Amino acid sequence: MLTLFFVEDLPTTVGATYEFDNEDANHAIRVLRMSTGTIFNLSDGNGSWAQVQVLTVAKKSMQVKVLETGRQDPLDTHFTVIQAIPKGDRIKESIEMCTEGGADRIVMWKAARSIGKSDDKIEKLQTTAREASKQSRRFRIPEVIGVAATNAVVDQIAQADLAIVFHESATMKVSELVVPGCKKVAIIIGPEGGLTEDEIDTFAAAGAKVALMGRPVLRSAHAGLAALSAVNTALSVW
Structure with a gap:
């Protein structure tokens, strides 16, 4: 290529x-x-x-x-990854991986247990998405926005055909939750310290599905790519 x-x-x-x-x-x-x-x-x-x-x-x-x-026309399915802000350089790593995984929008979210900060880094993170797009040969650079509060995440869930929250306590698999034909997908990734019960309950009440990613517990910065891979496969995008 x-x-x-x-x-x-x-x-x-x-x-x-x-x-x-x-x-x-x-x-x-x-x-x-x-x-x-x-x-x-x-x-x-x-x-x-x-x-x-x-x-x-x-x-x-x-x-x-x-x-x-x-x-190059966009795919029929639009992916938004809502990424709880990781700490340190893992912020950049999360942007790179989500870009390579095919995210169209990446929303940096200030979760209750987020210890990282990105308020002053959005412009730099957009540059990271641009560089990752070159590496992955993407003609469309994903948009990086934020920093979002939890109520903004609820709004994102309302706009999606399918919203999935990944958490290790879930019992349902991605393949059991994905509905064929979804056009707007939101994927919510928690912080290193995990989602709080209040966050899970709030997102579930807003219509999000809680899914198990697998037995291994991934780093927050890596989970977005794994989630995109699983959902893309379940929707037959890949």
Whole structure:
């Protein structure tokens, strides 16, 4: 699969030349050692893409020719991951994994037992999602929003066709709860210290299903990817 970079001014005319000169271009030249003739993809992060070929390489930029353009439509199923804020660098790790797992929106949630903080990091976390999208060859960068309070999570549940809260005390499996044909799915991941009983009761009362992810208890930062994998499979998206 071709290497992917994001640009704000995506070229859309086949045969046109384009000056690729942002930070990604510098990375392509200095780290990836791209040279004349190399073919790669550019995207605006909203689904549109252009396949280009390098014509000339300068110190920090390159001139490319547009070979093909197109647009990748979103999947029929829209995934929102509501992630309780992990501590330290695991915040970034959770964004990377949810992006690679196919999340369309990632909501950072201040759960009762969250000890991490992300109030001043949303812009940086959006950059993390952008970088993870390049790595996973996604033409659509997920939106990172927050910080949400618990009542905002209840609102997210109300907007979803299917909302699942993952908790180790649950007795129902994902395969027993997923309803085929769901278009809007919300996945709620608790913090390292676990969800409180009040949070579980509140989400269940709002219409969320409480599901068991499996016997192993995952780190909060890793659980989003596992949950996305399970639900994508149950819905036959994967």
